[in-house]
Amino acid sequence: MTRRDAYGRPAWASSYATRLTRLVLQRDGAVCHYCGAPATTADHLVARSLGGSDEPANLVACCTHCNYSKGAGTRPATVRRPAPPSREW
Ligand SMILES: [Zn+2]
Secondary structure (H helix, E strand, O other), X not given: OXXXXXXXXXXXXXXXXXXXXHHHHHHOOOEOOOOOOEOOEEEEXXXXXXXXXXXXXXXXXXXXXXXXXXXXXXOOHHHOOOOOOOOOO
């Protein structure tokens, strides 16, 4: 039986997401991509529901306020800044 996390996802998926979030926060200096507040989560630039990938290039550091105030793919394009330049990991 597959171990599940609190959200019903397989444990491996949860730890992968956690690892990705940590990488993205590290890369972006733990500063929210949208408002500059301290970031604790990672946000998809292109929502997964719109075909966005889970690659670090599609993820930016994001504070909980910005993350939760946004529905999937509903953030107005005017608020969006260009993706950060890709860096070596
Ligand atoms: Zn923010």
